Amino acid sequence: MDGPVAAADAPGRDLVPDPAGDTDVRRRLDRRFQVVAGKGGVGRSVFAATLARRLAARGHRTLLLEVNAPDSAARFLGVEPAVDAPREVLDGLFLCRMTPAGAMKEYALLVLRFKALYQLVFENRLVKYLLRSIPSLAEFTMMGKVWYHATERGPDGRPRFDRVVLDAPATGHAITMLAVSRLVADTVPGGPMRDAAEKMAALVEDPNDACLHLVTLPEEMPVTEALELDAQRGGRLAMAAGIGVVNRCRSPLLAADEHALVDALAASSDPRLAPFVATARSRAFREALEAEHRARFVRGLGAPVITLPEASGKDGVALTDALAAALDAALGDARTPEGRS
Amino acid sequence: MSGLGDIVRDARVLVAVGPGGVGKTSTSAALAMEAARLGRRTIVLTIDPARRLAQSLGLPEIGNVERAVAPEAFTRAGLAPPSGRLTAMMLDIKQSWDEVVRRHHPDPARRDRLLNNRFYVALSSALAGSQEYMAMEKLHELASRAEDPLDLVVLDTPPSSHAIDFLEAPSKMIDALDNDATRWLLEPFASRGRGGRMSGRLFDLGSSIVVRSIGRFTGLEMLEALAELLSCFQDMFEGFRHRARATQAILAAPTTRFVVVAAPRPGPITEAEQFVRRLEAEKLAVAGVVLNRATPDPFAAVDTTTDAADTAAERARPLLRDALAAIAAERGATADVAALADRLVEAARAQQAEAQAEARLRARLAERLPNLQTWRVPELNADVHSLPALDALRRALVDAR
Numbered sequence: 190m191d192g193p194v195a196a197a198d199a200p201g202r203d204l205v206p207d208p209a210g211d212t213d214v215r216r217r218l219d220r221r222f223q224v225v226a227g228k229g230g231v232g233r234s235v236f237a238a239t240l241a242r243r244l245a246a247r248g249h250r251t252l253l254l255e256v257n258a259p260d261s262a263a264r265f266l267g268v269e270p271a272v273d274a275p276r277e278v279l280d281g282l283f284l285c286r287m288t289p290a291g292a293m294k295e296y297a298l299l300v301l302r303f304k305a306l307y308q309l310v311f312e313n314r315l316v317k318y319l320l321r322s323i324p325s326l327a328e329f330t331m332m333g334k335v336w337y338h339a340t341e342r343g344p345d346g347r348p349r350f351d352r353v354v355l356d357a358p359a360t361g362h363a364i365t366m367l368a369v370s371r372l373v374a375d376t377v378p379g380g381p382m383r384d385a386a387e388k389m390a391a392l393v394e395d396p397n398d399a400c401l402h403l404v405t406l407p408e409e410m411p412v413t414e415a416l417e418l419d420a421q422r423g424g425r426l427a428m429a430a431g432i433g434v435v436n437r438c439r440s441p442l443l444a445a446d447e448h449a450l451v452d453a454l455a456a457s458s459d460p461r462l463a464p465f466v467a468t469a470r471s472r473a474f475r476e477a478l479e480a481e482h483r484a485r486f487v488r489g490l491g492a493p494v495i496t497l498p499e500a501s502g503k504d505g506v507a508l509t510d511a512l513a514a515a516l517d518a519a520l521g522d523a524r525t526p527e528g529r530s
Numbered sequence: 531m532s533g534l535g536d537i538v539r540d541a542r543v544l545v546a547v548g549p550g551g552v553g554k555t556s557t558s559a560a561l562a563m564e565a566a567r568l569g570r571r572t573i574v575l576t577i578d579p580a581r582r583l584a585q586s587l588g589l590p591e592i593g594n595v596e597r598a599v600a601p602e603a604f605t606r607a608g609l610a611p612p613s614g615r616l617t618a619m620m621l622d623i624k625q626s627w628d629e630v631v632r633r634h635h636p637d638p639a640r641r642d643r644l645l646n647n648r649f650y651v652a653l654s655s656a657l658a659g660s661q662e663y664m665a666m667e668k669l670h671e672l673a674s675r676a677e678d679p680l681d682l683v684v685l686d687t688p689p690s691s692h693a694i695d696f697l698e699a700p701s702k703m704i705d706a707l708d709n710d711a712t713r714w715l716l717e718p719f720a721s722r723g724r725g726g727r728m729s730g731r732l733f734d735l736g737s738s739i740v741v742r743s744i745g746r747f748t749g750l751e752m753l754e755a756l757a758e759l760l761s762c763f764q765d766m767f768e769g770f771r772h773r774a775r776a777t778q779a780i781l782a783a784p785t786t787r788f789v790v791v792a793a794p795r796p797g798p799i800t801e802a803e804q805f806v807r808r809l810e811a812e813k814l815a816v817a818g819v820v821l822n823r824a825t826p827d828p829f830a831a832v833d834t835t836t837d838a839a840d841t842a843a844e845r846a847r848p849l850l851r852d853a854l855a856a857i858a859a860e861r862g863a864t865a866d867v868a869a870l871a872d873r874l875v876e877a878a879r880a881q882q883a884e885a886q887a888e889a890r891l892r893a894r895l896a897e898r899l900p901n902l903q904t905w906r907v908p909e910l911n912a913d914v915h916s917l918p919a920l921d922a923l924r925r926a927l928v929d930a931r
Contacts, residue, residue, distance in 0.1 A: 453861075
């Protein structure tokens, strides 16, 4: 939006610009294993896609994992829908989708080794019932797949992926996924599952290699849920904090010195001007509310927060491009060249 | 065509369903407030209230306790206390499970073992369909209590990715726990003999391979702990099913109404339509759909047609510029009034476009479901988390057309 806009209200950092702080943010955006979480509808997937694309563009072999939806990431990257195994969709960027059923099948095959046996057991209708009734088993097997790919090595012995970004499912399921490894490790008496769980928990809880980014909108419930997620993160999840991201932040309609002018307009009783005053008033109200929610998020989170702009009308790759540019601007980065250096 | 006020006056049970994030909880509370104002003893049962809403209703952090919203709270908020009574309760899943187990488990020894089972403790709230099932249990308890009976129970259903979960989740949960498969597979563990780990059917070749394979998948020890949990639950299944049937009867009663709370935006409206069709298929009574947070059309007073509004906006642009220039000159301000005027016009037109898109969605819903009542509630420009704000929402709901 054109027009005078106070610098502090431009999309970017809610904290005072701080070069040292920027390094900290960049470091958090460079961890080996990054999880992107938040309430449904806040723009988690587009941020995860933006993040993953950015990492690949910087020369890291990056895997983006999404849960259930096969075409979220595809839409935001402008590529073919994800399949159940990692597939390179852009230079250095791999995409993989996970479903509970798919992950369970993979894990079972890994454990049972023989496909015939798998079919005898796991495609038995009654066994399917049983497995569905074990709470959190779905999340556990999906986390198992996450761990598998995060620690996978190629034939040369090097890690197959330098960076792994998990586009987590919506809040409740995300918490279950991130908590289930430790839960199983502490709950199950012993055996193959417990061993796997210990390793998976170690990945999630690694303070140097892993972190959790929280995405929200400048609205009540998204901020509340994001802060609750953060409380879990610091508590039972024992995960390091990444950054906070507030999506869809609108620039104020009016600059500071313009409010008085519009207020004075209201005093004129010309009905033809009333619609504009009304619009300005309701916009001002919404903006004040949004600023409050943003501030609550920043205060409550403690971690650095990036605000990304409303990019109305944009979807797909155009939206990702817009967010990538805004992210670069927020970090004070020069725009990175397309593709790997 | 009845208003929400009539519905709140006559129903014994009101169930608010719909996608999350569109004010379902505030709407439930506001409707309950109206009922209390009409002289009814009303409870609103919320599942997932924003913390501030709970505070404004006087609810403590702990759940499952019925609390009255004191008359003093109303007067302090500048409102007349209701002639009926408004109470509220916040559902706590874990506590609800414990209550249900304590109240309905027939065997004290196994009951305690269940309450202490490591899986139960960790996972009872994670059980899919748990929240919805517990909402049903609570509804049954509140609607059928003899002591201090209620005139109206307003149930705010749990937010789920698909509102339809509310109808299906409870029986899915029961079926997941209690079915031929679980009984068949876990019977060896339940009937384990002394000295040996497994006995009986486990020595059948078929189940041996199956159970051993599952054991390798999950770890045999985990399977044992789970088996113990399921076998303790087994004693409760008949009770679960009995109460689930009774709750179904409450939902289907002639004095029960479902109110779908949505917003006039594509996602919520699609879900609302799906839900209405589903309810009607189950022969449940839909009162209508509340379309919350509707965008006001800034040009509504000017004229209703787009063309007229276009013209009005364009004619107003130079007027706006001149008025702003005059004001700026008066104050010695140096503002770019032309740019400001343009921005204001653009913003007003954008808001109008939103309002019109919403009106089209509402009209399409009416075309597809001609017998359906819808109520449009304008965006109140307030976070509905204080009693006065709730009261404003109450009035808007009652007045909504």
